[in-house]
Amino acid sequence: MNDNVGGLYAARITDAESVVLSSHDISRDESNPDVVLVRPRDLAAVPPGAPVQDPLGVGFLAAALRRRGYNLLVLDAHSLDLDDAGLVACLADLRPHVVGLSLHSFSDYSHCVAISAGLRSLPEAPYCVWGGEHATFHAERILRQHPEVDAVVVGEGEETFCDLIEQVLRARRPADTVGREAQPAGHETGGQRSLKLLPVADPDVGLPPQRPAGSILGAVVRAPSGEILHGGFRHAIEDLDTLPEPHKDVVEAALRAGKEVSVSVLTGRGCTHSCRFCTAHDFMRLGGGVVWRRRSPRAVADEVERLAVRYLSQPLVHPVLQFQDVIFLGTSRAARQWVTDYVDELERRNLHIPFYCMARADAIIANREALPRLADIGLWSVEVGIESGVDRILQNYNKLNSADDNEYAVELMRAHGITFDASGFIMFDPFMTLEELRTNARYLTRFGAATWDFFVTRLQLYPGTQVREEMISKGLFDGGEDIGRTSGYVFEDPLVGLVAEHAYYYDMSIRELDLALRDAKAAVANNLRRGVTPYLPLTDAINLVHQTYCNHLLTLTDLAEASKLKAEFPILVSGFLVKVKALTELLHDILRVSETSAHAA
Ligand code: B12
Numbered sequence: 001m002n003d004n005v006g007g008l009y010a011a012r013i014t015d016a017e018s019v020v021l022s023s024h025d026i027s028r029d030e031s032n033p034d035v036v037l038v039r040p041r042d043l044a045a046v047p048p049g050a051p052v053q054d055p056l057g058v059g060f061l062a063a064a065l066r067r068r069g070y071n072l073l074v075l076d077a078h079s080l081d082l083d084d085a086g087l088v089a090c091l092a093d094l095r096p097h098v099v100g101l102s103l104h105s106f107s108d109y110s111h112c113v114a115i116s117a118g119l120r121s122l123p124e125a126p127y128c129v130w131g132g133e134h135a136t137f138h139a140e141r142i143l144r145q146h147p148e149v150d151a152v153v154v155g156e157g158e159e160t161f162c163d164l165i166e167q168v169l170r171a172r173r174p175a176d177t178v179g180r181e182a183q184p185a186g187h188e189t190g191g192q193r194s195l196k197l198l199p200v201a202d203p204d205v206g207l208p209p210q211r212p213a214g215s216i217l218g219a220v221v222r223a224p225s226g227e228i229l230h231g232g233f234r235h236a237i238e239d240l241d242t243l244p245e246p247h248k249d250v251v252e253a254a255l256r257a258g259k260e261v262s263v264s265v266l267t268g269r270g271c272t273h274s275c276r277f278c279t280a281h282d283f284m285r286l287g288g289g290v291v292w293r294r295r296s297p298r299a300v301a302d303e304v305e306r307l308a309v310r311y312l313s314q315p316l317v318h319p320v321l322q323f324q325d326v327i328f329l330g331t332s333r334a335a336r337q338w339v340t341d342y343v344d345e346l347e348r349r350n351l352h353i354p355f356y357c358m359a360r361a362d363a364i365i366a367n368r369e370a371l372p373r374l375a376d377i378g379l380w381s382v383e384v385g386i387e388s389g390v391d392r393i394l395q396n397y398n399k400l401n402s403a404d405d406n407e408y409a410v411e412l413m414r415a416h417g418i419t420f421d422a423s424g425f426i427m428f429d430p431f432m433t434l435e436e437l438r439t440n441a442r443y444l445t446r447f448g449a450a451t452w453d454f455f456v457t458r459l460q461l462y463p464g465t466q467v468r469e470e471m472i473s474k475g476l477f478d479g480g481e482d483i484g485r486t487s488g489y490v491f492e493d494p495l496v497g498l499v500a501e502h503a504y505y506y507d508m509s510i511r512e513l514d515l516a517l518r519d520a521k522a523a524v525a526n527n528l529r530r531g532v533t534p535y536l537p538l539t540d541a542i543n544l545v546h547q548t549y550c551n552h553l554l555t556l557t558d559l560a561e562a563s564k565l566k567a568e569f570p571i572l573v574s575g576f577l578v579k580v581k582a583l584t585e586l587l588h589d590i591l592r593v594s595e596t597s598a599h600a601a
């Protein structure tokens with residue numbers, strides 16, 4: 001047994017209370033766990049120095065599997081500073097029967113491949129399962145292209161993964177009882193179970209090890225014959241309150257490793273809308289079910305209270321709780337009532353905990369009367385799905401919000417001292433004109449909310465989305481079979497494509513300016529929250545940075561139109577970088593002065 005693994009992963013959890021009891025000894029069972037869940041890490045998506053993020057999918061799965069009585073460990077590449085080979089080495093020591101890999105997004109794909117291939121070369125190769133949003137929409141392709149993968153769980157994973165493990169363990173360990181201490185939850189006992197397509201495999205019929213007999217509802221599996229079997233889609237879990245709260249193995253592991261970490265919560269699943277670049281509407285209800293399900297306000301408040309007590313005062317824990325629902329606010333009467341009930345719960349408990357959430361502009365507007373109370377219980381920042389400053393493009397995305405709606409929502413938040421983030425902004429759309437690109441750059445600048453990456457973001461063609469299908473059918477994207485590719489398409493207007501090609505992070509000094517910009521904005525937001533007028537030179541400097549970013553993009557656009565971009569690009573970029581360095585120094589100086597004067601005051 002590798003000491004590193006033993007020390008860091010011996011965590012046992014009592015399900016009922018969802019309390020993590022850490023121990024530095026690995027029990028006999030844990031040294032050969034039934035299942036290990038792996039969260040890989042991609043250094044481009046999660047760069048060095050970034051805090052560890054609390055993956056709720058992994059947490060929900062860990063809780064569901066433990067409730068069924070399986071021994072389980074979570075290996076988080078980030079908390080442990082393990083690369084793909086390091087993860088495989090740990091898994092070789094742990095010798096689990098099943099390894100589950102979370103393929104959250106395209107950025108993890110190459111890592112999932114490397115880890116799975118490493119596992120396949122071990123003398124006792126574990127059964128290898130992939131799951132997660134990106135895996136779901138490439139499920140059959142993954143099995144076709146990767147013989148090292150045995151199954152892909154599609155959509156919501158709790159029930160399917162438990163069923164799959166049960167089948168695998170029966171085939172691998174016929175003498176054992178499987179899922180010994182299972183405590184069936186409400187959702188495991190009702191109609192859901194009867195939906196299963198095939199009975200659990202009987203070990204006596206001589207199944208080859210590592211292979212389930214047939215298909216599993218909610219999964220795509222490789223049959224012993226090599227055939228790829230799709231078990232059909234599972235109906236969405238109806239009552240989310242029947243699920244155990246997500247376990248916090250990754251948060252605990254990060255804290256043990258002395259790393260900064262943020263803590264996440266989920267109040268619901270699904271989305272009421274169906275934007276054409278997104279899969280949130282379908283992903284958690286592939287086999288049908290309500291478009292947006294929510295836990296009860298009381299259950300969420302209970303979890304928030306527990307998390308606050310356990311984690312939020314710890315110095316390594318980010319003080320703002322992250323609500324990871326793709327929509328936290330809704331427009332319907334029921335959704336607004338949910339917010340009222342939730343705020344009532346927190347007020348009754350006298351809880352004021354800073355939190356971040358995501359919301360659409362129309363929902364922010366519909367909940368405007370609740371904003372003061374939400375701000376009072378801790379609403380700190382909202383990631384608004386702004387996406388574009390051009391109504392034609394928003395319509396093409398089926399966003400059902402206008403550029404004006406987005407501006408109004410931002411105004412409302414500003415008025416209540418709530419910070420906002422527009423990180424979903426799509427500067428470059430494959431069907432836009434040069435004039436629309438200019439509109440986008442100016443629109444984003446007006447918000448004063450962008451770092452350079454907002455100015456260079458392109459539409460990503462995620463699997464399962466309508467825009468991806470449209471691009472393939474129009475012959476503008478040839479990566480349909482490429483599991484890791486979400487960009488590299490042809491722009492309808494080649495001049496827009498040319499500008500996109502010339503807009504990127506030219507130099508690390510831009511990252512430094514972006515970081516200074518973030519600090520400056522945080523200082524302004526803190527002032528506003530305390531009712532203090534922000535230091536004027538600081539707000540002026542922030543505006544100057546945005547204007548510089550915007551002007552650079554507008555100049556690239558003008559030069560492309562005048563067919564001079566290629567010739568003038570080198571000189572333009574060197575001038576831009578000189579400005580970037582000067583602005584970084586300016587921001588640092590002003591920040592120092594503003595902090596000193598704040599202290600003096
Ligand atoms: C929170 C979140 C994050 C967080 C936390 C990430 C994490 N590792 O959990 C942060 C901010 C770090 C993040 C980062 C990124 N994310 Co993100 N993220 C989300 C978000 C908003 C919610 C995810 C969530 O917590 N859902 C709730 C839980 C319960 O669901 P779940 O994670 O899907 O897990 C369930 C199932 O998928 C399944 N499952 C999951 N893993 C496994 C593993 C096994 C073995 C099995 C059997 C089942 C299984 O079972 C779980 C329980 O039901 C989604 C949006 C969405 N539509 O959900 C985007 C989303 C998944 N992210 C996305 C992207 C692109 C990224 C980034 C690449 C962004 C970037 N450019 O940097 C990075 C990648 C970093 C990384 N790999 O971690 C895209 C993925 C699109 C795609 N196909 O590639 C999404 C869909 C958003 C979007 N449309 O843009 N993200």
Ligand code: SF4
Nearest residue numbers: 271273275278280326
């Ligand atoms: S972009 Fe936002 S509103 Fe649109 S479907 Fe995705 S999560 Fe829902």
